Amino acid sequence: MEFIDLRSDTVTHPTPQMREAMAKAEVGDDVYGEDPTVNRLQEMGAAMTRKEAGLFVSSGTMGNLAAILAHCGRGDEAILGNKAHTFLFEAGGISALGGVHSCQVDNQPDGSLAIEDIEAAIRPDDAHHPVTRLIALENTHNRCGGTYQMPEYTRQVSGFAHQHGLVVHLDGARIFNAAVAQGVVAKELTAPVDSVTFCLSKGLCAPVGSLLCGSKEFIAKAHHIRKQLGGGMRQAGILAAAGIVALDTMVDRLAEDHARARNLAEGLKQVKGLVVDAGSPATNMVFLSLAEAVPFTAEQVVEKMKTLGVRISAVSERRFRLVTHYWIEAEGVEKTIAAFREVLQ
Numbered sequence: 001m002e003f004i005d006l007r008s009d010t011v012t013h014p015t016p017q018m019r020e021a022m023a024k025a026e027v028g029d030d031v032y033g034e035d036p037t038v039n040r041l042q043e044m045g046a047a048m049t050r051k052e053a054g055l056f057v058s059s060g061t062m063g064n065l066a067a068i069l070a071h072c073g074r075g076d077e078a079i080l081g082n083k084a085h086t087f088l089f090e091a092g093g094i095s096a097l098g099g100v101h102s103c104q105v106d107n108q109p110d111g112s113l114a115i116e117d118i119e120a121a122i123r124p125d126d127a128h129h130p131v132t133r134l135i136a137l138e139n140t141h142n143r144c145g146g147t148y149q150m151p152e153y154t155r156q157v158s159g160f161a162h163q164h165g166l167v168v169h170l171d172g173a174r175i176f177n178a179a180v181a182q183g184v185v186a187k188e189l190t191a192p193v194d195s196v197t198f199c200l201s202k203g204l205c206a207p208v209g210s211l212l213c214g215s216k217e218f219i220a221k222a223h224h225i226r227k228q229l230g231g232g233m234r235q236a237g238i239l240a241a242a243g244i245v246a247l248d249t250m251v252d253r254l255a256e257d258h259a260r261a262r263n264l265a266e267g268l269k270q271v272k273g274l275v276v277d278a279g280s281p282a283t284n285m286v287f288l289s290l291a292e293a294v295p296f297t298a299e300q301v302v303e304k305m306k307t308l309g310v311r312i313s314a315v316s317e318r319r320f321r322l323v324t325h326y327w328i329e330a331e332g333v334e335k336t337i338a339a340f341r342e343v344l345q
């Protein structure tokens, strides 16, 4: 059975153009820095984020980990949101592997961190405290609903951080969704920060990989850490080739995913038993809950939807996240709405 798969944009398969580019990719040993396709991808990523250099890593998790380990020493503290992907979903790597202490600040509903809260979290110079080193932002913000933050906000946080001698790392797993949603280029959102990670393997449809971008000096350090983490790959140009196609052809079309998400949300609002989050979707994620009267749990609804050919994720007892992407067309949106109606009628 062919499923309509709305669990995540990570389920996207590479496009035919990507497979062709992969087959033809010129390769070399990237541990020696000799893979021309990897080098080209890294240069593209750096240019698109207005950074000096880029580093191809196997995942967004590795990109965030290498970045935070490059910026922070053992016992240093990183300020991040209490709903940050790095805090919730990266297996505690910054603490397990880097000895980095985290300080969680409440995420605002739009995924931002309030400047006052960041300010209050900065440790005074005192032998009792860890040393505050870094602020981590996330844009779009996954657990806050695929919400985005504006260039002005990013500039404000970075300006504030730099005044206090701190660095800013941006988890921009879906930075191009954030940019396209507000009609700006990604650079506007990444130029102010010290480092940024973004994923090629989500809405951009590449099969594997993320890029970490920052200054030359920072990337040299992160490169060393990538090796320590076992992330030095050899003829990785096969993978990077798909990433190049992703950056060349898949960025602007993300607007289509956002439009589909809006159509999906509009349709689901008409289904009795579902409550779509106010303001959802901001980008390609629709968050919704079961109305109180519905006698099923979210997990039970997930199972019933599956039998009707639609795969979705439950994010809590009564809540779902639906993510649109390249492989979801208008027909898939209609089928999903109809399936929910059938399950909940």
Ligand SMILES: *Cc1c(COP(=O)(O)O)cnc(C)c1O
Binding pocket: 058, 059, 060, 061, 062, 064, 085, 086, 138, 140, 141, 142, 171, 173, 174, 199, 201, 210
């Ligand atoms: C997916 C995601 C990551 C991690 O990416 P992986 O490639 O799955 O390791 C990091 N941050 C955010 C916000 C994400 O959505």
